[in-house]
Amino acid sequence: xxxxxxxERFTLQSTWTQDLRNFIFGKINAQPxxxxxxxxxxxxxxxDEYTGRGLQVTGLDLNLENCQFxxxxxxxxxxFNADAHHMPFKAGQFDLxxxxxxxxxxxDPAHVxxxxxxxxxxxxxxxAFAEPDYHSRIDYPKVFQDIxxxxxxxxxxxxIDLSMGRKLGHIFRTIGLKxxxxxxxxxxxxxxxxxxxxxxxxxxxxxxxxxxxxxxxLAMKERALESWLAGESTxxxxxxxxxxxx
Ligand SMILES: C[S@@+](CC[C@H](N)C(=O)[O-])C[C@H]1O[C@@H](n2cnc3c(N)ncnc32)[C@H](O)[C@@H]1O
Numbered sequence: 001x002x003x004x005x006x007x008e009r010f011t012l013q014s015t016w017t018q019d020l021r022n023f024i025f026g027k028i029n030a031q032p033x034x035x036x037x038x039x040x041x042x043x044x045x046x047x048d049e050y051t052g053r054g055l056q057v058t059g060l061d062l063n064l065e066n067c068q069f070x071x072x073x074x075x076x077x078x079x080f081n082a083d084a085h086h087m088p089f090k091a092g093q094f095d096l097x098x099x100x101x102x103x104x105x106x107x108d109p110a111h112v113x114x115x116x117x118x119x120x121x122x123x124x125x126x127x128a129f130a131e132p133d134y135h136s137r138i139d140y141p142k143v144f145q146d147i148x149x150x151x152x153x154x155x156x157x158x159x160i161d162l163s164m165g166r167k168l169g170h171i172f173r174t175i176g177l178k179x180x181x182x183x184x185x186x187x188x189x190x191x192x193x194x195x196x197x198x199x200x201x202x203x204x205x206x207x208x209x210x211x212x213x214x215x216x217x218l219a220m221k222e223r224a225l226e227s228w229l230a231g232e233s234t235x236x237x238x239x240x241x242x243x244x245x246x
Pocket of ligand 1: 010039044045046062063066100101107
């Protein structure tokens with residue numbers, strides 16, 4: 001996929017967690033003018049929202065192309081191309097540090113959360129907005145189970161930790177943060193439309209590509225679409241959040 005397509009994907013993904021961000025920002029009493037570090041900023045899908053809240057945003061990402069794309073973003077923020085395991089910031093530099101679908105990708109998530117804690121001011125917050133647990137996914141009926149199994153194989157091959165979600169609580173509770181809160185993003189579904197399916201399918205097709213032959217992917221797509229439009233299918237990937245005070 002091209003980077004603009006990844007950006008579309010990340011932007012769509014960010015809408016799923018919008019209510020959760022509103023909830024957590026309320027709980028931690030985030031105020032305009034505060035500084036926020038977006039760790040694993042990606043293509044900058046959340047930059048508009050964060051700056052729209054009046055936060056002064058700094059982004060950090062390991063991937064140079066993502067940083068360059070983020071930098072083109074109209075939202076005013078400073079982007080660093082760096083590794084979240086070794087952040088180029090002083091201790092206590094930010095009021096808030098946040099990640100969104102990132103810890104599952106990193107080599108040592110506990111180390112990254114410890115770094116987030118280090119660069120956050122005393123009294124500030126470290127937040128992981130969304131960390132999925134692909135190993136406990138619910139896929140129904142069979143065609144979606146088949147797709148889910150292949151997608152998990154592909155994600156594992158891409159290097160993600162399929163059980164990240166269930167590990168988040170332990171990391172946050174043992175890193176020395178205060179008043180740690182942990183939860184699960186609830187699901188909400190409208191009546192399924194073809195547009196939603198097409199969006200989902202783009203990423204599924206990306207993940208399945210190279211794992212099974214194209215004609216099998218196309219046959220699965222046909223069966224999956226039929227089931228989707230009949231309102232039969234359920235696809236749910238439990239996604240955890242956590243936040244705690246420094
Ligand atoms: C799934 S994307 C999420 C992007 C963004 N947070 C969002 O929700 O749109 C994961 C991002 O984490 C970045 N990443 C992975 N490992 C990293 C590391 N060690 N340090 C910094 N960024 C990293 C990737 O380059 C990628 O941009």
